[in-house]
Structure formats: C-alpha cells, structure tokens
Amino acid sequence: MINILLNGCNGKMGQTITQILKEYPHIKIAAGIDTNAVKFKNDYKVYNEIMDVEETADLVLDFSHPNSINKIIEYCVNKGIALIVATTGLSELHYEALSKASTKIPIFQSANMSYGVNVTVELCKNAAKILGKDFDIEIIEKHHSEKKDAPSGTALMIAQEINSTLHNSLEFIYDRHQKGTRKPNEIGIYSLRGGTIPGEHTIVFAGKDEIIEVKHTAFSRKIFAEGSIKAIEFIVGKKPGYYNMQDLLKEMIISNE
C-alpha cells in the first residue's frame, strides 16, 4: 500500500485524483491539505495546514499553488518522504529550493503529467534539431478561464526543451504588441483562456511556403491524474534526486523491451 498526502485536494485536479484513485486500491490518500475549507465528500481528513497533518505517508502529491511550495518542501525533507510537484507557475527560487531538497529526498516535478504531452516534447525536440535554423517556431496554448498562470507550465517546458536543442539561442516572446518584425532567434508563446478547456498546446514550425504543426489536446483532466499515478508508483523507493516525466518514460521503455 502506498500512502499519499494530497496538497490542493479540494481543487479541480485534487478532486479528479480523489475520484480516479478509487480505482487503484494500492494507493490510499492518507489525508488532504487545502487552504479552501469547502466541504467535499472526501473519505479522508482534510487539513488547512500541512504541518498539522497527523497521518503518516510515503509522499506528498501537490496540485495547488506556488505559494505552498516552500512549506511542502520543508515538510517532506523533515519527514524524509518523496515529493511530486505538478503545480505550475513556479519561480526560479522555487526551482532552486526543489533542486536543493532533491539532494535529501526524491523529487518528481513535471508541468504536465500526461504521457502524450511528454511524447509531444520529444517530437518537437527532434523537429527543432532538423528545422531550427530554417523554420520559425511558435507555441499557442489554450486553457480554461480559471487558470491562474500564463503562459502554461507546459508551454514554457516545451519552449525550454526546444531551446536546449538549439544551444539556448532563442529569445522568449510573450506578447507581440508593438514589437515590430519577428527576429529569427525568437520563439513566441501565446496564451488563450476561455470556458472549460482542459489544455491544448500547438507548436508551429513555420517555413518558406510550408508549415508543420504538432498539437496535443487534453479532452479531460483524467490524463494528468493517470500520469500522476504512474509518477507515484515511479517515485516510491527511489534514491534522493530530481526526477521528471522523461525519467519515468525511459524506465517504461526499458521495462517494455
């Protein structure tokens, strides 16, 4: 049995995970944490504050807000348990804190828990290696109207991965208003917000007289929850370190061979 603490349990992802975990008897939510005391029919106790949690657990799964990162890092390091961070909108300081903590505990961080998006990243990196010099690359992301951060963590992750294959030569542009003509070393990242869109990312490779688009569409939040379950199974028993979806996929490929 794997026992988890679910940070942000009363949010959209917290509730999606609560529902999906009912189909996985080997993973139990020992307790939830949420600053919003709204009463859902959770079959686990919900705390306002992680430091007050009395239940023991193997790890913390976080789908909340960047304002809780420092506290959950402190909690996991003190307890010597693993941490999975799916929250987006993190700052450089948050990443530094996660990296420091990963010398003591296993940390899994991914702006997108779906397999599909992580395969999309690989496709785009390969395309960028071949087309990067001659094609202009731009990213368009669409999400629901309640999303707090922009651009999405996924769009930033895709841009960073593409940039790393192009020797970090790209300048990130988030807004073209009054910017003038596009420069060849730019990568544009644009956000649309509306309705209940669970998530859509389109990566455009625009060349002379031709265009390639790589697009991933999430039809529901279930894909992020299913990926989180794989991340839970992956991180349990791991040595301290900083892990991500690529590590999980590599392990899956090896076990499938």
Ligand SMILES: NC(=O)c1ccc[n+]([C@@H]2O[C@H](COP(=O)([O-])OP(=O)(O)OC[C@H]3O[C@@H](n4cnc5c(N)ncnc54)[C@H](O)[C@@H]3O)[C@@H](O)[C@H]2O)c1
């Ligand atoms: N990595 C992924 O695959 C993935 C997928 C979906 C969403 N997300 C990210 O997960 C986060 C949550 O998304 P959501 O759609 O569930 O948002 P949401 O706003 O519906 O839920 C967030 C929940 O966190 C709670 N919360 C806020 N501050 C908190 C704190 N300090 N401590 C504990 N709880 C706190 C809120 O009360 C709320 O219930 C966002 O950052 C989002 O971008 C990541």
Ligand SMILES: O=C(O)C1=N[C@H](C(=O)O)CCC1
């Ligand atoms: O609904 C959200 O919020 C999502 N956030 C992640 C992001 O910022 O990339 C993943 C997709 C859904």
